[in-house]
């Protein structure tokens with residue numbers, strides 16, 4: 001969501017730089033888990049100023065204009081519900097996310113590359129069901145061979161994930177920094193043992 005630029009009446013207060021606001025949809029769920037929907041403080045303040053969000057939690061820090069003083073929001077809720085996308089965008093990030101940042105051949109994590117299951121040289125296409133995350137060594141070993149020729153197996157058949165599936169996977173990978181005021185609205189791994 002883009003917020004139109006507003007008059008630059010707000011000065012950058014010390015310490016405000018690292019005060020992002022968690023952005024919740026009108027149903028009080030995060031707009032997205034991965035990456036976690038966060039706005040820089042300027043955007044959150046603008047949105048509050050324009051009455052596009054309800055501020056439900058704030059930081060201690062304030063920003064000042066000549067005429068007003070606003071505490072920096074730490075959690076905001078959109079007033080208008082944003083309908084989730086029907087299809088997950090086919091992006092590098094989403095593909096890694098679908099595969100949980102793990103090599104689909106050996107399961108290792110770390111530096112990932114993309115591998116065409118049916119090599120492009122053999123007509124393989126760049127689609128959800130033909131591209132997987134692979135570590136360097138596995139990718140090198142497979143080369144332009146088919147699975148059978150390379151004697152390799154996939155851990156699971158690659159397919160297009162739904163946006164909801166991606167969100168659920170994203171919940172397994174919380175960002176490094178989570179502000180206390182966000183916790184009531186986040187459910188990292190919460191349902192897995194239910």
Ligand SMILES: [Zn+2]
Nearest residue numbers: 103106135138
């Ligand atoms: Zn591997």
